[in-house]
Amino acid sequence: MAAVFSELVQFRGLFQLIFVLGIGGSFPYGFHISVISYPSAHIRKFINETWIERHGSPLHPETIMLLWSFIVSVYGMGGFLGSLCCGYLTTKYRKQKCQMCANLIILVAALIMAFSKTAKSFEMILVGRFLYGIGTGFSLNIHPQYVGEISPKKLRGFTNSTVSVFLTLGKLTGQVIGLREILGSEALWPWLLASSGLSALVQLVTLPFFPDSPSYLLIQKGNEEACRKAIRKLWGEGDHQAEIDDIMKEKAAMKSTKTLRVLEIIKDRSLRWQLYTSVTVMTTLQLCGINADILLFF
Numbered sequence: 001m002a003a004v005f006s007e008l009v010q011f012r013g014l015f016q017l018i019f020v021l022g023i024g025g026s027f028p029y030g031f032h033i034s035v036i037s038y039p040s041a042h043i044r045k046f047i048n049e050t051w052i053e054r055h056g057s058p059l060h061p062e063t064i065m066l067l068w069s070f071i072v073s074v075y076g077m078g079g080f081l082g083s084l085c086c087g088y089l090t091t092k093y094r095k096q097k098c099q100m101c102a103n104l105i106i107l108v109a110a111l112i113m114a115f116s117k118t119a120k121s122f123e124m125i126l127v128g129r130f131l132y133g134i135g136t137g138f139s140l141n142i143h144p145q146y147v148g149e150i151s152p153k154k155l156r157g158f159t160n161s162t163v164s165v166f167l168t169l170g171k172l173t174g175q176v177i178g179l180r181e182i183l184g185s186e187a188l189w190p191w192l193l194a195s196s197g198l199s200a201l202v203q204l205v206t207l208p209f210f211p212d213s214p215s216y217l218l219i220q221k222g223n224e225e226a227c228r229k230a231i232r233k234l235w236g237e238g239d240h241q242a243e244i245d246d247i248m249k250e251k252a253a254m255k256s257t258k259t260l261r262v263l264e265i266i267k268d269r270s271l272r273w274q275l276y277t278s279v280t281v282m283t284t285l286q287l288c289g290i291n292a293d294i295l296l297f298f
């Protein structure tokens with residue numbers, strides 16, 4: 001018990017950063033997946049009403065359903081776009097900067113959501129949802145990388161598992177505050193959709209107080225002093241030379257390997273089986289029911 005406690009004190013910087021990364025990383029992703037099913041009836045009614053106000057006649061129920069399905073699925077399209085850009089951006093810019101950029105996108109989306117009802121525009125819900133997709137597409141890619149790079153080897157398994165913990169926590173939070181008694185009511189649904197701006201805001205103001213990942217500072221920036229400083233801040237005082245040597249070795253190895261682009265990975269015959277395996281795992285994972293709550297709107 002005493003050992004666990006002293007580790008908690010020693011690595012408190014690390015644990016704080018894990019929390020900050022989680023709250024704006026995989027948390028909003030899980031949140032948006034579960035939260036959208038709650039205001040379904042209200043938003044469909046809202047689409048109908050705004051249409052009547054603009055054009056004088058109600059929309060066909062099937063058109064409303066189509067628009068609603070589009071609102072749900074445009075999130076995935078945004079996510080796709082976000083993750084595509086993210087790989088390129090994180091090699092070019094600092095992960096911290098990219099993550100804060102994602103927070104800004106989510107905040108803009110939250111503002112758009114919050115005012116959609118007042119502005120009587122269902123298009124704003126579409127745009128907001130798309131931006132949420134882009135933002136979480138970013139953060140869902142950055143979060144696992146960042147959190148893996150900041151931890152010492154012995155804690156890496158634990159830190160990597162926090163990604164799915166925060167994802168599940170996000171889903172749960174979405175389910176709880178989506179209840180009619182909290183924010184899922186007809187009057188409050190815009191605030192329900194906007195509420196994830198809060199986690200983005202928390203991360204945006206706290207992340208600058210933490211260092212970038214030590215391996216990034218050493219490998220990409222070649223700044224050993226900054227790397228040491230970051231490690232001291234995250235892992236406390238003590239002898240971390242062995243870990244720094246490991247990053248050095250990684251840096252030396254990096255020189256002889258080149259980074260592959262998506263197309264090169266698809267073309268490379270020697271990577272074929274790894275590619276098949278990860279595609280199979282990732283696609284079948286989607287069929288296991290993990291995202292079935294998204295289908296509640298039917």
Ligand SMILES: *[C@@H]1O[C@H](CO)[C@@H](O)[C@H](O)[C@H]1NC(C)=O
Pocket residue numbers: 044045048049052058059060061064
């Ligand atoms: C749309 O509004 C009209 C008029 O209030 C109503 O008759 C119709 O049932 C509504 N359609 C849907 C799908 O809610």
